[in-house]
Amino acid sequence: MYNAGHYDVIVVGAGHAGVEAAHAAVKRGAKTLMLSLNLDMIAFMPCNPSIGGPAKGVVVREIDALGGLMGKVIDKTYIQMRMLNTGKGPAVRALRAQADKPLYIQEMKYQLEQLDNLTMRQAMVEELIVEDGEVKGVLTETKAAYYAKSVIITTGTFMRGRVIIGDVSYESGPNNQRASIKLAENLESLGFDIVRFKTGTPPRVNSRSIDYSKTEIQPGDDNPRHFSYETTEMIVDQIPCWLTYTTEETHEIINENLGLSAMYSGMIKGTGPRYCPSIEDKVVRFHDKPRHQIFLEPEGRDTEEVYVQGFSTSLPEFVQHKMLRSIPGLEEAEIMRSGYAIEYDAVVPTQLWPTLEVKSISGLYTAGQINGTSGYEEAAGQGLMAGINAAAHALSLETLILDRSQAYIGVLIDDLVTKGTNEPYRLLTSRAEYRLLLRHDNADLRLTKLGHDLGLISNERYESFEQKLAAIEDEQKRLSKIVIKPNDELNAILQEIGETDLKEPLKALELMKRPKVTYDVIERILEEDSSLDIDVKEQVEIQVKYEGYITKSRQQVDRMKKMENKVIPEDIDYSAISGLATEARQKLEKVRPLSVGQASRISGVNPADVSILLVYIEQGQIKRLSEDER
């Protein structure tokens, strides 16, 4: 063993969580080391070649508003960009990009290489150095000891990873990379509560063997938008995806071979996510459905590999060939990589504080799939927060906890550390109580100031953000002063868009509250062509149109905040509180919530327990008060 150096922060792993963690730590001024098993696999996407979508796309924007990398890198490397849910309300619109996988890795690595305070090194971490409940550093396979005040573990699905294809199984990380065995054993010996989760991925096929004429084209948007608030140039040349369907024959093949599936033969013990079922799962559970959608998604511009979305499977390889070839367009398909299931260790996330610091080991953080989540965006969001807080721990800076009304990232982490999860956790818009406030269009309004205060957002960017704020306000003021008078021309426009005639003069801002009167319509009516940025127009329109609902949501948040602001003292002794139900006491002792609000979200803690907790806390305060008076 040799002393390989001292750092402020060490990040173990360089997936989507690891890269954001390292980047954020560096931005906060921490001297940072990032260790990866394979530096060619930085921010590798082992599953679908896409980033964003409902809820997840908002997370990417939140990461960007806090200075993170994901949005910037995907904006430079996408092969297709789409805005989803355009026909629905503003709260659920979301961007999704199809990624160029190899290019994404290359660009991410390049971005990180530019950071002065970051050391990247290829290494397998086998052990944590922990003394007196405090983390001191890590030990690698090659006997290097790295020391740091904070360590972040972002090992994804590598811990005791096991790949399963039919009745074949072997120790492996995703995509046949080395599994991380010793670190898993080390964590167990350090007293971590570990669960076994499972996920899976579909086969990849050679594009040249696909007959696209039998499929439907899925093109990108004509005017693509971007994730990052810093992106100014868009990639116009986009590559389409293709849609086809499974057939009765596919389902027959699956049913005939079900016994050979690792999922049904009992070989897999880990818990899989419901929202990401294998094709055999779909066929069994929804046997009435005559066909399932299959999307063919290119893995990049300079590769012929195509990802068969919707076809995740752990059936034997020979069955996969047969199944695929029963699908229109894939009759001659050549598999390049087989689909597989992967089992891995995850830590029970209720062991973490909302900063993602491990409760039992000071200075140690975990982020990403190791915390029981699934998805690149969920991982990246946690990585960012762990990086911010690990740097704070190392450098004695301010920590950051986002609450449920501030960001999807806040919802994600609060869910994890408060409730835990018994399957790989995926963000859904329905998990957010205040999703109308957590829109993708206002991520910068919600978080840029925070990011700037923490040193993650440059002064230059902050200035342009302030200009945007001012522009939104000015435009609202301007439109609130313009009076639109009814006349034939105006009413012709209104009729054209399916609105009723205007009878009395109305302020432009008020007219925009009508469902079909968009900002563009107002521009048309006023016969002006505003030079304002599309983001500003969008913001003005949304804030005006949905004012009532937004106000209602804000009131809900205010009510919630009353309970969130009731802080539970760190030294609280739950066993000393008479009246708490046993289950509630056990849960409270385990989760150790920071506020009464968080306590009330723990399952098994009922309203009576919350009341008692409130009384107890108040009692403590009175006691302290009377002691002070003495």
Add this chain to the structure above:
Amino acid sequence: MMELDTIAAISTPLGEGAIAIVRLSGDEALTIANKMYRGKDLTTVDSHTIHYGRIVEPDTEEMIEEVMVSVMREPKTFTREDVVEINCHGGLASVNRLLELALYHGARLAEPGEFTKRAFLNGRIDLSQAEAVMDLIRAKTDKAMHVAVRQLDGKLSKLITRLRQQLIETVAHVEVNIDYPEYDDVEEMTLNLLKERIALVSDEIIKLLAMAKQGKILREGISTAIIGRPNVGKSSLMNALVQENKAIVTDIPGTTRDIIEEYVNVRGVPLKLVDTAGIRETEDLVEKIGVERSRQVLNEADLILLVLNNNDVLTDEDRQLLEIVRDMEVIVLINKTDLEATLDHDEVKRLIDGKPVVTTSLIEEAGIDQLEQAIADTFFTGGIESSDLSYVSNARHIQLLNQAKQSLSEADMAIDSEMPLDLIQIDVTRAWELLGEIIGDTVQDSLIDQLFSQFCLGK
């Protein structure tokens, strides 16, 4: 999250004393009271002052009670929050109505011991009482839960569960369109379809609330009017019912109206015998206020006892009364069977068409049994099932049902103004949560469970 909102309760023992108080405490105590109250603007009056005014129905502005309202601003109050106390006179019914109104305008029904708890939480109560308060909370909350659950009739519970299932399926449908926009298994939920589904649930809730009103009748007594020409035996009837059955509440003279109410329990059916204009003094409602006015009085009654004289022919007045009450809950008494029968019983039966007719001789105390049986029959078979009634009278349930109805009607209005589905869904989900509170099921993960069991999703 319900800890720090504005709470309300009747803070005087029910049914006792001439004055009842509805107390509100919390940030919104003043604004809520102000919405119910017509008089000075309570939000601007000085603290610790008392004001005279009226409490009115929200839509009709119809007066319910004349009241005295005490306004006490924080911190010098029992709970150290803003407190409003509404002092009223009338009986049980009007106090309950006052409380319901407070809930309707946004207060939450206080849990047992909650005012005390707040007083403690806000540092008003001595430290030595802390343990006692905690015990109180535990005991009362558990008991309240127990009672609430017990009060839940199996039928109601099933109905609420079914309504919630309908709502969550609808919400899941909206959600799946949002979270899986490319998922083609289901059609997009449309505004029209959503409107239909909301209407279905809303209608059921309205029915339940109508039943709740009946439930309240059971608790408070069926308002019963005794009518008939002079000297047919109305006071004898009232006296007979009161003497036969112990009066559960004796005279509660109101201060604003000259009402005398007698509460009697007839074979498990509580009757509130209403003497609107003082039958005992004038002996004649019809004579005093005229047929038109008595029609109005009768309309407010739940049950009418029409007394006819066996010893007299049917007069025009009798015919008019029979005509008026024909479509109401009515029992006809042919009294004075001890005297010669000059009344044409068949004609009476024809005129009243199927309603129960009982013959009595109140002087000889004959026929009272049959009358009581007829009252019990009318009640228990009259489309109102007694078993449904205990639960819907729970003020908390009524409040939650009202709020759920309100949420659905907001969703409905949003549909009419063509708001996006994901916003309308907020109110639908709220209704689902509120119904869940009735049956004690508020697990938030249910939606996600529903999503994945209803639809085949994923990559």
